[in-house]
Amino acid sequence: MEPPPDLNIIKTFQAKGLLQQYRLAAPLAFKCDRCLQDKxxxxxxxxxxxxxxxxxxxxxxxHLSQKKPTA
Structure with a gap:
């Protein structure tokens, strides 16, 4: 799924499994889907x-720190 067009993404980081990080130009208010806190x-x-x-x-x-290393 493509990011919303109104977000100004300035950097896309390498994906780690199903997780994809993005750096935005301006802060975004959202509710974390994992810890359910407003961020x-x-x-x-x-x-x-x-x-x-x-x-x-x-x-x-x-989440990444809890993953077991693979051989």
Missing amino acids: KAKLITAYGGQWDSLWCNGCYGN
Whole structure:
């Protein structure tokens, strides 16, 4: 799914599985779909390519730190 046209994405980071991070030019107010807290940030993560499922940077980092390394 494509990002909403009104977002000014200045950087797209390499995807980590189903998680794709984006740096925005201006902060975006959203509710994190993982921790359910209201957030306002320039760095956001779209889960599974769904722009109605945004994660905050804390949940993104927490999720990656819990993944088991592969051999």
